[in-house]
Amino acid sequence: MGIVQNITQGFSPSRRAVLAGGGAGGLILAFSFAGKGAAADGLAKLNAYVQIAPDGIVTIVSKNPEIGQGIKTSLPMLIAEELDVDWANVRTVQAGNDPVAYGRQFAGGSMATPLHWDQLRQVGAAGRAMLISAAAADWGVDAASLTTEPGIVVHAASRRRATYGSLAAKAAVQTAPELSSLKLKDAANYRIIGQPIPQVDTAAIVTGQPLFGIDMRLPGMLYAAYAKAPVFAAKVASVDLSPAQAVKGVRKAFVVEGGTELDGLLPGVAVVADSWWAANKGRQALNIQWAEHPTSSQSTEGYAGQARSLKAAKGGKTLRSDGDVEAALSASAKTVEADYFYPFLSHATLEPQNCTAHFHDGKMEIWAPTQLPEPGRQLVAKTLGIAPENVIVHMTRSGGGFGRRLMNDYMVEAAWIAREAGAPVKLVWTREDDMRHDFYRPAGFHHFRGGVDASGNITAWANHFVTFGEGETTARSAGMAPTEFPAQFLDNYKLDVSMMPLGVPTGPLRAPGSNAIAFVVQSFIDELAHAGGVDPVEMRLRLLGKTAAAGGQGGLNAERMAGVVRLAAEKAGWGKTKLGPRQGQGIAFHYSHLGYFAEVAQVAVADDGTVKVEKVWVAADVGRQIINPLGALNQIEGSVIDGISEMFGEITIKDGQVEQANFDTFPLLRIQDAPVIETHFLKSDNPPTGLGEPALPPVVPAVTNAIFAATGKRVRSLPLKASELAVG
Amino acid sequence: MAYQLNVNGKAMTADVEPDTPLLWVLRDTLGLVGTKFGCGIAQCGACTVHADGAPIRACMTPIEAIGDAKITTIEGASALEVGARVQKAWSELDVAQCGYCQPGQIMSATALLSQNPSPTDDDIDAAMAGNICRCATYVRIRAAIKRAAGQEA
Numbered sequence: 001m002g003i004v005q006n007i008t009q010g011f012s013p014s015r016r017a018v019l020a021g022g023g024a025g026g027l028i029l030a031f032s033f034a035g036k037g038a039a040a041d042g043l044a045k046l047n048a049y050v051q052i053a054p055d056g057i058v059t060i061v062s063k064n065p066e067i068g069q070g071i072k073t074s075l076p077m078l079i080a081e082e083l084d085v086d087w088a089n090v091r092t093v094q095a096g097n098d099p100v101a102y103g104r105q106f107a108g109g110s111m112a113t114p115l116h117w118d119q120l121r122q123v124g125a126a127g128r129a130m131l132i133s134a135a136a137a138d139w140g141v142d143a144a145s146l147t148t149e150p151g152i153v154v155h156a157a158s159r160r161r162a163t164y165g166s167l168a169a170k171a172a173v174q175t176a177p178e179l180s181s182l183k184l185k186d187a188a189n190y191r192i193i194g195q196p197i198p199q200v201d202t203a204a205i206v207t208g209q210p211l212f213g214i215d216m217r218l219p220g221m222l223y224a225a226y227a228k229a230p231v232f233a234a235k236v237a238s239v240d241l242s243p244a245q246a247v248k249g250v251r252k253a254f255v256v257e258g259g260t261e262l263d264g265l266l267p268g269v270a271v272v273a274d275s276w277w278a279a280n281k282g283r284q285a286l287n288i289q290w291a292e293h294p295t296s297s298q299s300t301e302g303y304a305g306q307a308r309s310l311k312a313a314k315g316g317k318t319l320r321s322d323g324d325v326e327a328a329l330s331a332s333a334k335t336v337e338a339d340y341f342y343p344f345l346s347h348a349t350l351e352p353q354n355c356t357a358h359f360h361d362g363k364m365e366i367w368a369p370t371q372l373p374e375p376g377r378q379l380v381a382k383t384l385g386i387a388p389e390n391v392i393v394h395m396t397r398s399g400g401g402f403g404r405r406l407m408n409d410y411m412v413e414a415a416w417i418a419r420e421a422g423a424p425v426k427l428v429w430t431r432e433d434d435m436r437h438d439f440y441r442p443a444g445f446h447h448f449r450g451g452v453d454a455s456g457n458i459t460a461w462a463n464h465f466v467t468f469g470e471g472e473t474t475a476r477s478a479g480m481a482p483t484e485f486p487a488q489f490l491d492n493y494k495l496d497v498s499m500m501p502l503g504v505p506t507g508p509l510r511a512p513g514s515n516a517i518a519f520v521v522q523s524f525i526d527e528l529a530h531a532g533g534v535d536p537v538e539m540r541l542r543l544l545g546k547t548a549a550a551g552g553q554g555g556l557n558a559e560r561m562a563g564v565v566r567l568a569a570e571k572a573g574w575g576k577t578k579l580g581p582r583q584g585q586g587i588a589f590h591y592s593h594l595g596y597f598a599e600v601a602q603v604a605v606a607d608d609g610t611v612k613v614e615k616v617w618v619a620a621d622v623g624r625q626i627i628n629p630l631g632a633l634n635q636i637e638g639s640v641i642d643g644i645s646e647m648f649g650e651i652t653i654k655d656g657q658v659e660q661a662n663f664d665t666f667p668l669l670r671i672q673d674a675p676v677i678e679t680h681f682l683k684s685d686n687p688p689t690g691l692g693e694p695a696l697p698p699v700v701p702a703v704t705n706a707i708f709a710a711t712g713k714r715v716r717s718l719p720l721k722a723s724e725l726a727v728g
Numbered sequence: 729m730a731y732q733l734n735v736n737g738k739a740m741t742a743d744v745e746p747d748t749p750l751l752w753v754l755r756d757t758l759g760l761v762g763t764k765f766g767c768g769i770a771q772c773g774a775c776t777v778h779a780d781g782a783p784i785r786a787c788m789t790p791i792e793a794i795g796d797a798k799i800t801t802i803e804g805a806s807a808l809e810v811g812a813r814v815q816k817a818w819s820e821l822d823v824a825q826c827g828y829c830q831p832g833q834i835m836s837a838t839a840l841l842s843q844n845p846s847p848t849d850d851d852i853d854a855a856m857a858g859n860i861c862r863c864a865t866y867v868r869i870r871a872a873i874k875r876a877a878g879q880e881a
Binding site: 069630670 | 764772
């Protein structure tokens with residue numbers, strides 16, 4: 001079971017019980033939270049994060065899934081800092097899915113930092129207080145007279161010292177202090193927070209040790225491939241299973257009835273074999289007839305046609321209307337009208353969706369690369385008719401998340417197939433399965449009308465957004481908030497929304513909503529700037545100079561945003577950099593996930609229309625403290641390149657099916673196209689916030705605005721098409 | 729059928745069908761899961777291993793085509809002088825985010841530096857263009873190759 005332990009060396013409930021019962025001098029700190037760290041879902045708030053061995057080695061649990069955002073390093077850093085230990089003596093382990101112990105466990109929304117900044121530092125400080133109490137009792141002195149050095153409690157007056165390891169057993173029986181009573185360190189005294197600390201799994205990564213869901217191996221494990229209809233949720237009409245069963249190594253092939261919920265267990269045919277290669281060969285040998293399905297006539301072309309009709313009908317639902325947009329447009333010195341479009345996108349995590357499941361002793365045990373384990377557990381329980389307490393989910397490291405693994409469709413497939421197979425089963429999707437059965441970033445259509453006055457100030461802004469949904473229900477991640485910038489920063493603002501039905505599953509892609517909205521909003525601001533003869537940086541500062549209504553824009557603080565706009569422009573040499581022909585700079589900003597980001601892109605557009613992003617300057621305000629600069633910079637650089645990559649690909653639909661299937665038709669950016677990236681943090685006196693997402697949205701319009709500066713051609717539709725940017 | 733293989737300097741036997749790609753022999757038959765499955769069509773490079781020192785995509789190389797080539801995987805990279813240097817640079821710069829592509833990146837970089845100890849940026853582009861990093865750690869991949877080559881950036 002070595003590999004199993006390596007992958008999920010977690011404090012799963014059973015494992016924790018073992019540690020608690022037989023800790024042999026170890027310290028397990030359990031806390032009851034009453035403060036704001038408490039989960040809103042009413043779950044019990046007992047938490048177990050810290051274990052100290054007699055030799056001083058401290059084991060710290062990371063509660064959330066690791067998907068490459070570095071959380072398995074950064075959350076334990078918060079605890080270790082306030083516990084006051086040497087990072088070199090810290091070992092971190094991945095928690096199992098255990099909402100009773102850890103509250104909500106998820107990787108999403110760049111929420112881990114804001115949710116845990118106070119909470120986990122308090123966990124560490126509480127541990128330190130218990131160690132001090134133990135020493136105080138030992139020495140018969142007042143706890144207030146004791147201090148700590150990393151890993152050691154010190155009584156300066158008597159020069160007594162005791163290691164945490166020697167105190168751990170006694171500390172474990174001390175009463176846990178009230179978290180609110182704990183005094184946290186002054187930032188000036190940090191030894192761990194703020195240091196560039198490599199990921200705790202780096203050594204395992206670079207030597208190829210088993211870490212990921214796809215690396216799971218269990219004794220007697222079989223492998224599965226699962227064929228689903230190219231039209232989402234279409235049923236199996238007929239299939240001859242014998243060609244699959246004839247493949248050497250195939251143990252079993254069977255039809256899965258499935259349902260119609262796009263994020264549940266979809267119909268298909270499973271093939272289980274001694275090796276994955278055999279399973280997939282068996283699956284390829286099948287000739288499945290899929291039933292007709294109501295969405296099989298949908299297409300990208302069809303959506304575009306409907307969007308044109310909906311735009312022309314002007315019959316959208318008004319989500320917000322401030323002032324009088326029509327009157328203001330009529331009174332404007334200049335008006336601009338523009339249609340914008342962005343396509344569906346795939347997450348394309350490099351580790352294809354996979355999951356290992358084993359039904360034994362009435363329990364379904366699952367090892368999954370997932371961003372959201374608990375809903376997966378519930379989905380499995382509901383679909384298979386097993387009590388939730390009999391479904392156990394272990395979180396493995398994920399080979400990328402980007403929002404894809406917030407959905408647990410592959411988890412329920414593996415569970416179903418494993419129970420049917422009567423053996424431990426690892427289900428592995430092919431790349432083609434993955435790209436054709438994603439929860440796509442929804443495409444969207446925006447019809448803008450805007451005006452400027454004689455001084456170039458924006459007078460009116462109207463956005464008719466055509467998106468997907470039915471009745472009152474917007475497709476997942478396909479909505480737009482009525483507080484989205486520049487709402488509340490303009491006197492005359494209108495947002496209308498029309499919807500059309502969609503048979504394609506959609507879902508959150510890194511910086512959901514924002515990754516598309518920033519493109520259209522920040523591009524149209526640029527259009528109005530040019531119409532009004534105002535410099536694009538100046539136009540943005542003018543907009544941000546207005547004070548938004550209290551609580552507007554989901555909390556956007558105009559001053560903080562103006563700060564990063566100025567910083568990005570300054571660092572990029574905005575207006576001062578000598579640029580060649582068909583070379584240009586563009587600026588954009590966006591507020592999301594509590595982060596303030598402004599970015600300047602510098603591009604060169606070749607005569608044939610090929611766009612090269614040469615450099616991106618990033619200015620970021622994510623509060624007063626960068627927890628781990630090494631991880632922070634990596635997230636920002638990755639987000640920037642990810643955003644640029646998203647400008648070159650698209651998922652299209654024909655006959656209800658996704659047309660792309662692999663990286664030959666859905667390209668991802670490669671090393672030769674990665675720009676130079678320069679990041680500057682603007683430290684502001686605000687609590688630290690997350691970095692998994694907010695650096696992505698501004699880069700897209702920064703690039704398209706730079707393309708305009710370089711060529712005079714306005715990109716209103718993605719992906720970028722070289723033919724439209726060529727000379728002539 | 730049974731194939732005699734030399735993987736990371738060890739003699740190994742794999743009883744598999746002739747069309748089985750080396751990738752799945754390594755992962756499922758031999759239990760060497762460091763080599764990754766990304767695309768299956770040699771587009772992403774996650775499955776990069778060395779055959780007699782040259783980088784190949786294991787996902788499209790059938791086992792019957794291996795012959796007596798000496799295979800080196802990420803699990804054997806530390807035994808190569810250049811491989812160990814590359815891994816060290818990768819660790820020091822903490823290149824990885826999710827880490828899934830990095831075994832393939834490291835094998836490609838090791839092959840590059842074994843052939844060309846002082847690569848230019850263009851050389852790096854040419855050698856690494858076949859390896860996708862979905863987390864887009866390209867800035868650090870380039871820096872780590874330069875560090876491993878002794879060209880401190």
